[in-house]
Structures are given as structure tokens and as C-alpha cells.
Amino acid sequence: MDAQRAKAILESPDMIAVKLEGEPVWIEHVDMENSMATVQVGTNPGNTQTVKTARLEEK
Template sequence: MDVQRAVEIFESKDTYKVKLEGEPVWIEHVDQQNGMATVQVGSRPTNTQTVKVDRLEEGE
């Protein structure tokens, strides 16, 4: 995924399926300058990771 698409998903009122290495995630923040995103993995709000945006995949 590119940074612009990650920002679009993050700012959208719609829900999009996003995955990190096959696991569903929620985008919580996008750092456009560094190409990084903070994501919540699964349903636990405390389980967050900061990863390169290009590791994220938009699912069906």
C-alpha cells in the first residue's frame, strides 16, 4: 500500500479491510513524511505496532 492510500483509508468514514502479514489491522495513525503507520493488531487496543506503510495490504 502507498502512503496516500493509507491516509485515505484512515480519514474515510467507511470501513476497509487492511492486513499486516495476513492479520487484520486498524490504521490508527499515518506518518506521511516517514512512510510509517501505527496500526492496532486484532481487537486489543493495546496491541499496536508501527510499521512501514508498504507492508500493509488492502483486503477484499
């Protein structure tokens, strides 16, 4: 997905499913300038990754 869509999902009051390589993730932050997103993988708050928004899939 593009950075604009990732930001829209982050700011949405709705729960929108997003996956990273088949794993469910929660978007925590979007860096619009660099098209990067910090995501929480699964349910573990300590398991965060910063990835290109292009790697994220809306499900």
C-alpha cells in the same frame, strides 16, 4: 500500500479491510513524511505496532 492510500483509508468514513502479514489491523495514525503507520493488531487496543505502509495490504 503507499502512505497516501493508508491516510485515505484512515480518513474514510467507510470500513476498509487492511491486513499486516495476514492479520487484520486498524490504522490509527499515518506518518506521511516517513511512510509509516501505527496500527492496532486484531481487537486488542494495547497491541499496536508502527510499520512501513508498504507492509500493509488492502483486502
